[in-house]
Amino acid sequence: MNGLRRSPMAFGIVLFAGLLVVGTGYTAVQAAVSPSTSATRSQEQVDLGKKIFLSNCASCHGKNAEGTLNAPSLIGVGEASVDFQVSTGRMPGAASGPQLEVKPVQFTEEQISALAAYVGSLADGPSIPDAAYLQANGDVSKGGELFRINCAMCHNALGAGGALTQGKYAPNLMGSSEKTIYEAMLTGPQNMPVFNDANITPQDKNDIITYLKYLQNNRSVGGDELGNLGPVVEGLVAWLGMLGLIIAITIWLGAKSN
Numbered sequence: 001m002n003g004l005r006r007s008p009m010a011f012g013i014v015l016f017a018g019l020l021v022v023g024t025g026y027t028a029v030q031a032a033v034s035p036s037t038s039a040t041r042s043q044e045q046v047d048l049g050k051k052i053f054l055s056n057c058a059s060c061h062g063k064n065a066e067g068t069l070n071a072p073s074l075i076g077v078g079e080a081s082v083d084f085q086v087s088t089g090r091m092p093g094a095a096s097g098p099q100l101e102v103k104p105v106q107f108t109e110e111q112i113s114a115l116a117a118y119v120g121s122l123a124d125g126p127s128i129p130d131a132a133y134l135q136a137n138g139d140v141s142k143g144g145e146l147f148r149i150n151c152a153m154c155h156n157a158l159g160a161g162g163a164l165t166q167g168k169y170a171p172n173l174m175g176s177s178e179k180t181i182y183e184a185m186l187t188g189p190q191n192m193p194v195f196n197d198a199n200i201t202p203q204d205k206n207d208i209i210t211y212l213k214y215l216q217n218n219r220s221v222g223g224d225e226l227g228n229l230g231p232v233v234e235g236l237v238a239w240l241g242m243l244g245l246i247i248a249i250t251i252w253l254g255a256k257s258n
Helices: 002-006 008-033 042-058 077-088 111-123 139-150 177-188 202-217 231-257
Strands: none
Touching: 002 008, 042 111, 077 111, 077 177, 139 202
């Protein structure tokens, strides 16, 4: 036994066993916490998706989605990532730049589903979320709290978006659909961090979606929203308004005295 512990192979055996246990445990946890599911992929759908991919995406992402110098590998990104990028018009990308721009969608829903199915068939990844979590029927108050803790530093507390560094920005969320919001949290597109189901549970994501949909459907009761850009902008508008009023009164009094 002492000889085995001193053997050069002992460390390798222990390391391999540890990695095996950690990997198995991580896979089990991911399967347990993620109820996001997608429809069963048919071979016909995957084949159609592959044709669309080769015609529209392979020039940048490689014929086998392995990635090139111009675009990253798509192996393992999952169906949710493809659905988000393509259904919002960000992909196919029009030009290189700090951030992919939202454009008119170039594919039908059937084509987008087929493209997502093909990329999803290459390796496991985040699936398109279950419709049960896209109903905006959660807790508005809890969703607002979660949004302010995790998202407001970039997107503004009211989802109006904001500027980041080097020409990047967090987009305005007021026009975003429930599925788009969920998939963005799940996949972390571009500059956004990934909030997988272990970080923010599906129910918590539903609460955040409920909060954002509440903001979309209910205008501010305090007057003009001024783009929901926050107290600094509101204070600046008030200051400039008062300054303009003082100047106008001064000019009026001067005219009266003459």
